[in-house]
């Protein structure tokens with residue numbers, strides 16, 4: 001996409017790039033002060049995203065320190081259960097209601113901590129230990145602005161994020177989007193999935209099944225083809 005970075009996003013990026021140590025609170029304040037609206041990110045909406053992607057993802061800016069992404073959510077669009085790679089922390093600013101479920105790994109068991117509604121106008125803070133799954137179960141399309149930050153000078157701020165593919169009992173470390181069906185090109189490595197209980201599995205499978213129902217066999221990766229047509 002070859003469009004100019006929106007002025008308010010430029011200001012946010014300049015601020016984040018110029019400081020050595022920025023706290024979550026500083027980021028929160030700067031997002032609120034800038035009063036970013038949907039019209040500021042209008043050129044980055046991607047509701048017509050590829051069917052290989054489980055939600056729309058448009059990167060506005062990325063460097064070794066800062067990543068700014070606009071996500072577009074049709075009804076039924078969801079991320080995988082994922083963490084955020086090298087991001088020290090991040091913020092999700094919702095321009096519409098979204099579902100946001102948090103998980104944690106305790107004694108090698110993946111547990112669901114909460115299922116919340118991130119309401120229009122709210123900002124959710126993500127930290128390095130956050131594992132979550134976001135999506136839109138509602139009738140209204142939604143948009144969100146995601147800002148991730150790392151003070152470690154990395155190749156990709158959210159690089160090598162873990163995507164928990166419970167159906168395959170595998171965690172994929174991948175770059176790019178936290179899609180339900182991670183493309184092969186984005187996979188860096190894989191490891192065995194922690195254990196999980198039925199409740200976690202059932203809600204995960206429900207979301208995955210909705211995604212599969214929208215797609216034809218030819219559009220699925222080898223990993224999901226194996227699952228869907230086993």
Ligand SMILES: [Fe+2]
Pocket residue numbers: 082083084132178
């Ligand atoms: Fe996330």
